[in-house]
Amino acid sequence: MQVTDRMYDRNPQRSYFNRKTLKGLERHQEVAILVFFSSVVLTLFLLFIGVGGFGPPDPCLKGDPSGDPSNLCFCEDFKAAKVGKPGVLQPQNTLSNLYALLTGTIVAYFAQRSRQRKSAKSPYMRGGRFYPLLYICIVVFLGLGSMFFHATLLKWGGVLDNLSMYTFANFVFCYTLLRLTDWETVFLIAYPTSVVAFTALNALELVSSFVVILVVVVAYLVLEALIFFWKKERRASDRTFVVFYFPALLSLAIAVLVWVMSQTGGCWCNPDGFQGHVVWHVMAGVTATFLYFYWRDSPS
Numbered sequence: 462m463q464v465t466d467r468m469y470d471r472n473p474q475r476s477y478f479n480r481k482t483l484k485g486l487e488r489h490q491e492v493a494i495l496v497f498f499s500s501v502v503l504t505l506f507l508l509f510i511g512v513g514g515f516g517p518p519d520p521c522l523k524g525d526p527s528g529d530p531s532n533l534c535f536c537e538d539f540k541a542a543k544v545g546k547p548g549v550l551q552p553q554n555t556l557s558n559l560y561a562l563l564t565g566t567i568v569a570y571f572a573q574r575s576r577q578r579k580s581a582k583s584p585y586m587r588g589g590r591f592y593p594l595l596y597i598c599i600v601v602f603l604g605l606g607s608m609f610f611h612a613t614l615l616k617w618g619g620v621l622d623n624l625s626m627y628t629f630a631n632f633v634f635c636y637t638l639l640r641l642t643d644w645e646t647v648f649l650i651a652y653p654t655s656v657v658a659f660t661a662l663n664a665l666e667l668v669s670s671f672v673v674i675l676v677v678v679v680a681y682l683v684l685e686a687l688i689f690f691w692k693k694e695r696r697a698s699d700r701t702f703v704v705f706y707f708p709a710l711l712s713l714a715i716a717v718l719v720w721v722m723s724q725t726g727g728c729w730c731n732p733d734g735f736q737g738h739v740v741w742h743v744m745a746g747v748t749a750t751f752l753y754f755y756w757r758d759s760p761s
C-alpha cells in the first residue's frame with residue numbers, strides 16, 4: 462500500500478521534520494548527503510594517516526609492549542615501531558571498511574526511491590525527512606569511523622572507532638523507542654547525549670565498549686519485543702520480518718561469531734593471512750542495511 466501525503470497528514474504522529482529538510486536539493490538530497498559526508502570523513506582520514514596521528518597508542522597494544530602478534534589489536538600483524546607514524550598499520554582491517562561506501566549508497570538510493578514513490582510505510586523513515594538522511598551518515602560512519610583505528614592503532618583512533626559503533630547501536634535503541642512511543646523530543650536529546658556520554662566513558666577507559674554495546678543491544682531487544690506484543694499496529698508484516706529483519710539478526714549473529722573467533726589468539730586468527738575481522742566489518746554493515754529496510758517497511 463502506498464502512503465500518500467494526505468494519509469500521512471491524517472496520521473496523528475507529530476514530527477519536527479514534516480518538511481523537506483534540504484531546500485533546493487530535494488531531488489538528490491540523499492545522494493548529496495552521502496557524497497558530502499563520505500568526502501568529509503575520508504578527507505579527515507587521509508589527513509590523519511598523512512600526518513601520522515597524535516597521542517598515545519590504543520590500549521589494545523598494552524597486551525604486549527613490543528606490539529607483535531600477542532597484542533589485542535584484532536589479529537592483523539603490524540610493525541609496532543610504526544605506531545604514530547604516517548601510513549596504514551593494518552591494511553586489511555582498514556581498507557575493508559570502505560564497504561561502507563557501498564552500504565551507504567544502497568541506503569541512499571532506496572531512501573531516495575522511497576521518497577519519490579512515497580512507498581515507505583514508516584512516517585519517520587520516509588525520504589525527505591530527518592531520519593533516513595541521518596541514517597545514511599550513520600551507515601557510512603559505521604565503516605569509515607573504524608578506519609581511523611585500524612590505520613593508526615592510536616587511542617584517538619580507537620575512540621573514533623567506538624564513536625562509530627555508538628552512533629549506530631544507540632540509534633537502533635533510540636529509534637526503536639521512538640517507534641514505540643513517538644517521543645521525538647526524547648530521541649533528539651537521548652540519542653546525541655548517550656553517544657557523547659558513552660564515547661567519553663570509553664575514552665576515559667572507565668567502561669569497556671563491549672559491555673556497553675551488549676547492554677544497548679539487550680535493551681533494544683526488549684523494546685522490539687514490546688512493539689511486537691504490545692503495539693501490534695506498529696509491528697511489521699510477516700513478509701518484512703522474513704525478508705529484512707531475520708536476515709539482519711542473522712548477519713549480526715555471524716558478525717559477532719566471526720568477531721570473537723578472529724580476535725588475537727582466536728582459532729580464526731592468522732596474523733599474516735586473511736583477516737576474519739574483515740568479515741565482521743562487512744557483516745555489521747549488512748546488518749545496518751537490512752535494518753533500514755525493516756524500519757522503512759514497518760508502520761511506524
Ligand SMILES: [Zn+2]
Nearest residue numbers: 554607738742
Ligand atoms: Zn574493526
